[in-house]
Amino acid sequence: MEKMLERLREKKVKATPQRLAVLEYLRSGYIHPSAEEIYKKLKPLCPSLSLATVYNTLEALVDAGAVNRLTIDARRTNYEYGRAPHAHFLCRVCGEIYDMPIRRAGAAVLRGHKIEKTWQYHQGVCRKCLKSPQKKI
Ligand SMILES: [Zn+2]
Ligand SMILES: [Zn+2]
Structure with missing residues (x-):
């Protein structure tokens, strides 16, 4: 977390209580909300929080490199630490x-390029859905 705060400072992103709450929540587990x-x-914990603030906070944290934006689900955008x-x-x-874990295959094909x-x-x-008889698969 210290490193992350340093990165925010470097990128001139103010560590407001809302931003820290979002970052801390994402850091707390391997989650992609x-x-x-x-x-x-977070709303019950920070009553002054609005959805717009969450969006703005995520934008700032993504720009600072503290949070990754995942666009693998066409129905929604997910975020992770x-x-x-x-x-x-x-x-x-x-x-x-x-x-x-990531598989680094194919890099050799791109000789001369930089990934x-x-x-x-x-x-x-x-696994959970495969085991659940109620779910239509
Ligand atoms: Zn992930
Ligand atoms: Zn599933």
Whole structure:
């Protein structure tokens, strides 16, 4: 967290209580919530919080490199704490996103180019949904 605060300072992003609350919430687990989910979770803890503030906060944190924006689910945008690069698995049934280690194949094909960012994701049905008889798969 200290490192992250330093990064925010470097990028001249003010560490307001709302921004810290969002960052702390994302850091608390390997979670990939949408802005609405973050808002619902934090609203009882910070009554002055608005959904617009959550969106603005996420924008600022993404710009500062503290938070990653995931656009793997066409139905919503998800956010996560800016951990080391990793791949994602999206369950098409429940919409849950899981972290996976990244596979660095194919870089050799791009000889002479420089990869700066990698987005890697997989789609399917998660273990929980496969085991649940009520869910239509
Ligand atoms: Zn699932
Ligand atoms: Zn992730």
